[in-house]
Amino acid sequence: MTFDLVVQQLANGLIVGSFYALIALGYSMVFGVIKLLNFAHGDIYMTGAFVGLVVFSAVGVWLGNGWLAVVCALLASMLVVGLLGVIIERFAYRPVRNAPRLSILITALGASMVLNGGALALTGGRHFAFNTDLGYSGIDISAVHITYTQMILVASALILMGGMQTFISRTMYGKAMRAVSIDMGASRLMGIDVDRVIALTFFMGSALAAGGGVMAGAYYGSVHFFMGFIMGLKAFTAAVIGGIGSVPGAMLGGLLLGLLESFGSSLPFVGSEWRDVFVFGALILFLVFKPTGILGRSVVERV
């Protein structure tokens, strides 16, 4: 591997990895609080990208298709999709919260399929262009050109995740979230409004996924109803690698997975068509040898 290739794959890996990390964070937060694998999370990311595209096209009339419009789309999408997450929790997950685990999982799957099927029905399965004009200026490291856009995307992802970490570790609501994740019953006895904390968790997790969706849409220039499926799987893998339930773990896992994927698919004997196999292989290896992930606590829980 030449130096250029290493730098190039490092840059690619960090960008993709920061998207993974954003999505994995929401997965991990929801899992931490109500121990639910939110299958709909990948579809929430997809919905975020579409809402972002709609807002982007709408405000584009006044703001053009530069940074200002992208930021507007990002914030609007995070708000709208965050609320969507709360609605899903309220009407799909809360009624089955005390049902057997299998019912909860199938319900989550149903919610995911409803979002996915809804997007298919609304868009007819077409790819939509996300035509941004963010410029190609940037810096050159050896022969590799890294645009400012790419750097800003990674930086914004890091800022969002840092903000989330601060929120969880420093604020009153963050403390409540941690309490609920440790013991829901005891938290209720301590006067914590558990339902509200769960709703808040869904809001924040979904908003992060939507942020990731808008960024990915703007970066790749295209949105599609099926984009959330593989993303959901990979975000889960990232969450497992980092240690599910752990916020820094999700970030670390996301970045690691991004790097693993970009370096893995540039190896001479693995082409890019095998990239996804590579990722799931990593997931299975982690589950065999280190199911708690890098930063996680014990997950081998007796039901």
Next chain:
Amino acid sequence: MSDEAKAAPALPPPAVMSRSVVALGVVALICTLALPQVSNAYVTEVATTALLYVVLCLGLNIVVGYAGLLDLGYAAFFAVGAYTTGILTAEFGFNFWLTIPVAMVAACIAGIIIGTPTLRLRSDYLAIVTLGFGEIVRIIARNLDITGGASGLVGIERPVLFGFRLFQVQHFYYAFLVLALITIFVCLSVERSRIGRAWLYVRYDEDAAAGIGINRVSVKLQAYMMGAVIASVAGCLYAAKMTAISPESFTFAQSLIILLGVVLGGMGRIPGVILGAVLVALLPEVLRGAGTYRPLVTAVALLAIMLFRPSGLWPDKRV
């Protein structure tokens, strides 16, 4: 969470079925036997698909309904069977009947590879790992030469039984009927066996089950492998019927349809699962004009069942 423990444990069905169920079964059997004789090829074709789904749903029911494990990549085992038959007959000239045991062994091995690491963990992990596994199998089938790549395999040999070659719709209808009856028989016997009771116990209270000496991991693995084997046999017969298979027959959507069949009728109950399987087989016919709305309808059906009628359309009266 100890929520599982709160749900009222269902008792295993009594050994003697009620007279009405037996009568219903006999009437249903006569109707299914007579069907190809009194209807046209289209109806027989749809009915054959329904029988295929009966087999697949009953197989998945062992995993989901009996052992309480969510398998989201069930179509992968179906693919393992279909591709084993396809490759062995089309490329190596094997006799169709010989490919069935090979496919069963292949499905067992695949089941062990996926099941062993994940069944030690929370059941949620199995769901996502099987989802990934389903995709891996499809990607492998798309990218290897031996599986025919994205266009798939063609020219799979039609099975010959005592010198008689199965080729018409009716022939395969009866072949699938026999397979469905065998599957029902296997499910009925396994449901009341020692392992069937162990599954039920593990599903309702893993800790208590472990406490009386049930090996949780091994019991779950057996359910998972039994489901895998049933799907692979269905895959063999499917490949022989279609004579051409492609990776697109074994997508995540296929796994979801099978799961919907299990959930729709009533998880863990054979009559309910059969009803659900027939309903999902009829779904594409009913929704012929719906086009891109079809997945949404399927999804809403699944969610509505889980929220409003979690025990299915034909639940057990005693629960």
